[in-house]
Amino acid sequence: AQSVTQPDIHITVSEGASLELRCNYSYGATPYLFWYVQSPGQGLQLLLKYFSGDTLVQGIKGFEAEFKRSQSSFNLRKPSVHWSDAAEYFCAVGENDYKLSFGAGTTVTVRA
Amino acid sequence: GAGVSQSPSNKVTEKGKDVELRCDPISGHTALYWYRQSLGQGLEFLIYFQGNSAPDKSGLPSDRFSAERTGGSVSTLTIQRTQQEDSAVYLCATTRGVTSPLHFGNGTRLTVT
Numbered sequence: 001a002q003s004v005t006q007p008d009i010h011i012t013v014s015e016g017a018s019l020e021l022r023c024n025y026s027y028g029a030t031p032y033l034f035w036y037v038q039s040p041g042q043g044l045q046l047l048l049k050y051f052s053g054d055t056l057v058q059g060i061k062g063f064e065a066e067f068k069r070s071q072s073s074f075n076l077r078k079p080s081v082h083w084s085d086a087a088e089y090f091c092a093v094g095e096n097d098y099k100l101s102f103g104a105g106t107t108v109t110v111r112a
Numbered sequence: 113g114a115g116v117s118q119s120p121s122n123k124v125t126e127k128g129k130d131v132e133l134r135c136d137p138i139s140g141h142t143a144l145y146w147y148r149q150s151l152g153q154g155l156e157f158l159i160y161f162q163g164n165s166a167p168d169k170s171g172l173p174s175d176r177f178s179a180e181r182t183g184g185s186v187s188t189l190t191i192q193r194t195q196q197e198d199s200a201v202y203l204c205a206t207t208r209g210v211t212s213p214l215h216f217g218n219g220t221r222l223t224v225t
Contacts, residue, residue, distance in 0.1 A: 004154075006154075034213075034214075036214075042218075043203075043216045043217065043218050043219070044203070044205075044214070044216040045216075046213035046214065049213065090154065090155060092155075099157060099160060099168065100145070100157070100214065101157065102147070102154045102155035102156075102157075103154050104153060104154035105154050105155075
């Protein structure tokens with residue numbers, strides 16, 4: 001069975017600082033990996049995804065994530081955080097057919 | 113509509129009552145998921161529909177939960193004899209396939225009193 005761990009429940013970062021959100025997964029094969037963001041009062045939105053190829057994936061809103069097979073990780077990064085990045089972030093892993101498992105989420109607070 | 117539509121957006125019900133939650137998917141999206149988001153928890157998979165295949169019900173927490181998808185389109189999640197622990201946001205998501213992004217509805221916030 002697949003599982004996803006987001007070790008950080010809550011992260012506070014200053015505006016303009018860099019951000020890294022951790023995601024570790026457990027899955028027997030190479031999974032499909034996703035990051036979703038849920039802004040306050042809004043629905044979930046896909047930030048980026050990885051299926052194969054280049055292990056550094058670029059997403060929307062200036063986010064990127066790197067797949068590291070040896071560490072079973074898919075950490076999300078942004079070089080310079082904006083106040084509008086305050087949200088909850090979910091990492092998800094999918095089997096090669098359909099079922100997505102989501103992590104518990106990391107809440108990001110941005111301070112001025 | 114342009115997106116996944118869920119109704120009602122909010123539902124308050126008394127313990128022991130039955131509730132029905134509705135999801136209208138994006139046209140052409142053959143895969144439909146129900147997830148539950150409880151306070152402080154991640155997204156919990158409930159059930160998955162793909163075309164005419166038998167649904168994957170492995171995530172349903174008890175036999176009080178059931179779901180249907182009629183004609184491969186609209187889906188209804190039914191919770192019988194609701195309990196307080198059923199209070200959560202129930203999210204519906206649809207996609208063309210696993211390599212395509214999930215499109216989530218805004219959810220139904222269920223409160224069981």
